[in-house]
Amino acid sequence: MIEATTAPGNLRARIAGTRAWQTLRAATWLEWQSRGNWTNPLLYCLYLIVRPMTASLVLVLMYWVVSGAHAHGGIFGFLICGAAAWTFVEQIVAGIPQAVLADREEYAMLKYVYITPSRFLIFLIGRALPRMLIAFFAFAITLGFGITLLGVPVDLRAVNYPLLLAALVFGFIAITALGIMLAGLALVLKRGAYQMPQAVTGALYLVSGAIFPIVVLPGWLQTIALGVPLTYWLELVRRALLGSHIGEQFPIADTGAVFGWFALTTVAFAAVAYVVFRICDYQARERGQIDRTTGY
């Protein structure tokens, strides 16, 4: 320990780098244990398969009722792809703040993690990684279910895999940034900290075009939607899976332009999220909220 505080600059940087990697690894492992350690592996696998399938079945049934059982309509693929991709948002955006609140109020461990020399931000990113893996699994299950049993028009040979990969990687950055920002806000909120992430994801579900095209939204909501990176992200995922013709329902037709806007809004959003998180972190320490138990 003495060496870490008195070592020369380059060695200190190396020690900090090693510690950052160890923190990322340990936080990832902790979240993985939290997600999967509550039951036996077989039951957990079953849960991972059944949960996304039932969630998408609910949407499918609603769609059938509304459209008169035209399961293969043009919007059907749009809906299933959106629902599949939305699991990333559910897992990470709502999951990171909940993990922080559980650490603080249920396990009473947040203060001990917080006073370690590891960077809290890296700890949170580590908590997001297993959720991304779980979300990816749910994404694949939902799509597989949709393609094989519901006839979603995805031709696996025609999928634009590079675009899908790029969209998922950038999407992870945008989604994690949002989750970290909400985790910061959860630290400083007196009431509603548990409900806030659900409320935010609910609002984003409406404006991001998760299950219907944003062109059906009122003009002012469309303007908001175009400022949210998730809107572009969902559009790119759909274009990668269903083909570019799906873009007819999106205000920006060119895929390159959509990607450009996605990258731009993601960078802007990540910067804002970082600043908000730092402010909340500072405020939480000023107010003594790191180890608070609200009991809500």
Place this chain on the structure above:
Amino acid sequence: MSHSAQDTVPAIQTIDVRRVYQARGGRSIGGAQAGKGVTALDGVSLTVQRGEIFGLLGRNGAGKTTLIKILTTLLAPSGGQAYIDGMDVTRDVIKVRQIIAMVSGGEQSGYGILTVREQLWMFAQFYGVPSKVAHARIDELLSAVGLGDQANQKVYALSTGMRQRMNLCRALVSDPEILFLDEPTVGLDVEASRAVREYVRKWMGENPRRTVLLTTHYMFEADELCDHVAVINHGQIVAEGTTDDLKRGLQEHARFQLEMAEWLPAFTEMLRERDGVVDAQTEQRNDRTQLRLALLREEFIVPTIASINEAGGRVLALRRIEPTLEEAFVRLVGDEAESQREGEEAQR
């Protein structure tokens, strides 16, 4: 900084540290609106040297935990300065965190889904301890606190005492230089409390650079463990010194108890008239007399005993009466608390 230079720097130093918790709706930052909030710390200045076990004693709400939170970088002070090994707790946060650890009592903390070993390993990672070193250290620590057989037990299955011993290991797995123990034995049974105290003493004995700041309600615990203590009340340090200093500080006079044989009532009057004797009281106990003496100073005991012998009395036993730390604490804090309570009742 070299070790020799570091040794001259106090392990912990606070200078006029203040902390005001703002009332709901008020701004919580800084001391500018101090009048509107609750003052938890009101100008606390303390110095803890390396190698010490320093006790911070106080009633509930006196400010002990608030001070520990500030020193462990969990909470920002509203004013004043606080240093850990010469490093500012508000500016050198990461450096401070590299050399400290904390254990709080009276809580069921721990990731229940992990095993004891997993939890300790995870914290070692957060401190940058290599896995191999961490596992060796975990084995050593668990064995030392009697949890060797529980290494692979899930945390949720541990008893309160076991969990607290695990938490002590969690704090020590990074080999900190400065350990903060915030009422570490609250809620523990006698055996578990003793195990914690014994291990803390042993841990301190292993390295002279280690330092402990302990807060406790239990005066015997402070008496048993601490080299120096400070009493905090309403956010202010009201007394500081060794435990003996605190006890003796309360005694206006040196007090002795003597077991006497062949005692005559006239002896008592004779003693009361002697120089240096403030008071003399006797009590008959079976065939012996118990004499309680209050002397101006300790050194008056020798001529006083000599005069008793000359008069024909016989001293069978002699004991210096010292107040306990608890009595000292009650005198420092309790009387004031009592008068405050009476004042509040009178207002009603």
